[in-house]
Amino acid sequence: MRKKSVQIVLPLIIIIMIIITIIGIGAYKNNTDNSTGKTHSVKNNVSKEYESVDKSITKLVKWADDNDYIASFYEDDTSSDWFTYSYSLYLDITGADSMDKYDKKLHNYIEKAKEYITNNKDKLYYTDYERMTIVFEQIDGKNSKEIRKILSDNVLNNKETDDKEINSLVFALIAMDTDTNVFDKSYDDMRQEYINQIIDMELPDGGFSYAQDETDIDMTAMAVRALAPYYNTDMRVKEVIDRSLEIIEQKQEKDGGFSSYGTYNSESLSQVILALCALDIDPLKDNRFIKSQNMIECLLSYQNRDGGFSHIKDMESDGIASSQAMEALTKYLKQIYPE
Numbered sequence: 001m002r003k004k005s006v007q008i009v010l011p012l013i014i015i016i017m018i019i020i021t022i023i024g025i026g027a028y029k030n031n032t033d034n035s036t037g038k039t040h041s042v043k044n045n046v047s048k049e050y051e052s053v054d055k056s057i058t059k060l061v062k063w064a065d066d067n068d069y070i071a072s073f074y075e076d077d078t079s080s081d082w083f084t085y086s087y088s089l090y091l092d093i094t095g096a097d098s099m100d101k102y103d104k105k106l107h108n109y110i111e112k113a114k115e116y117i118t119n120n121k122d123k124l125y126y127t128d129y130e131r132m133t134i135v136f137e138q139i140d141g142k143n144s145k146e147i148r149k150i151l152s153d154n155v156l157n158n159k160e161t162d163d164k165e166i167n168s169l170v171f172a173l174i175a176m177d178t179d180t181n182v183f184d185k186s187y188d189d190m191r192q193e194y195i196n197q198i199i200d201m202e203l204p205d206g207g208f209s210y211a212q213d214e215t216d217i218d219m220t221a222m223a224v225r226a227l228a229p230y231y232n233t234d235m236r237v238k239e240v241i242d243r244s245l246e247i248i249e250q251k252q253e254k255d256g257g258f259s260s261y262g263t264y265n266s267e268s269l270s271q272v273i274l275a276l277c278a279l280d281i282d283p284l285k286d287n288r289f290i291k292s293q294n295m296i297e298c299l300l301s302y303q304n305r306d307g308g309f310s311h312i313k314d315m316e317s318d319g320i321a322s323s324q325a326m327e328a329l330t331k332y333l334k335q336i337y338p339e
Contacts, residue, residue, distance in 0.1 A: 049284060049296065053333050056300055057090060060326055063307030069319060071105035073112040078128075079319030081135050084109060086326040088139040093334045110140050114147045121150065129154035130171035137179040152182045156190070166201050166219060167210055169194050170226040177229055195230060198223055199240050206243030217251055217258045220244050221271035228278035241279070248272055249288045256291045256298035265311050266302035266321045269295060270328035277331040296332060299325060 064070050069083040084106070117124070117132060133151045136144055155175050158168060173194045176183040183191075201208060201223075207215025208223040224244050230237040252258060258268035273295055276283050283295040302309045302325065308317025309325040 047336065047338070050333065050336055050338065052300070053296065053329050053336075054094070056303060057326070057329050057333065059303070059307035060309070060322060060329070061087060061090075061307075063317060064322065064326070067308075067319070069323070071102050071109040073109045073116065075116060077319060078131060079323040080109075081113075081131060082323040082327055083319075085135045085138050086323070086330045090326075090330045090333070093330065093337050106139060110136075110144065114144065117147055117150060121154075124154075126154060126158045126168050127171055129158075130168070130175040133175040134171075134178045137181075148179070148182060152179070155183075166198065166208060166212070166223070169198050169201075170219075170222045173198070173226040195227065195234070195237065198227060199236055202240055202243070205247055206240075207247040208244070215247055215251070216260055217248065217268045218260050218271050220248060221268070221275040224248075224275040225271075225278045228275070231279060245288070248275075252289060252291060254291050256289070256293050256295045263312070266299060266309055267311065267324045269299050269302075270321075270324040273299065273328040274331055277328075277335050280335070282335060283332070296329075299328065 064083050069080045070087050071084050072080050074080050129151050133155055155172055158172055176191055203215050205215050207220040209216040210219050224241050227237045227241055231241055260268045273283055283289050304310055304317045306317055309322040310317055311321045
């Protein structure tokens, strides 16, 4: 009887050991697969929203690459600057393993940008210096000390901010809060000055406008984005932003989109998404901004088959609409990126 029971138990033990070994090998394989690179596709807890936005960005990056927008410096087209900024940020967020492809292009972009900025100090607008401060901080970190000195000097000596140009004020503040290594706490008085000037430009209905007449969604969203870092520490800022969010909610169309000066377009939508992300508001979860569809769904409806985005639906893809959509989708992806 004892011999028979041993004959039964022993094969069972062997089978159990085999199963445990197979499970162990599978677990080891999964761990090694996940550790071979930082590629975001290996994550198991990505949401449907994440996958949808990531897929859209992948198509958009291909369109931008085919049209030579990524890491290509153009003197008269800022779309490449914003694409380069957003794509670098996208790689930082996702850990995607495609950076090597652009290393040389990024180096060439940086060198050409440096040369152009150095040789054209008297020709550039202050918003050019502000934009490039944001871009250089993202893609070149602390390396370009000389050119960052030129950029920061021109952000600080900005006559347009003295003349109360809201667009320049907004991006001066964003630039300062982006490059905090240069613009440290010793510049807080200047930050406060810019904040006060922006607040003083609020229109009676609670919005902002470049022309300072009728509220414009684009400019309102940009102002909110600039003021967002101070929402929880400055009561005046909080009140202004709350009023701006109310006017944005009021002006939102039934399908979740927006118009600017009578034109229904994708860029206004991108700017609102950027503003909400700056406030850490999820546009897919805040019921104030969800109509027949959410804003991400609405923005993706502007993406053409070629991967680019159009200014107005059913038009050809263009650099400005596409670069702003790229930044909005990337910032949203950062907000929902699975840890």
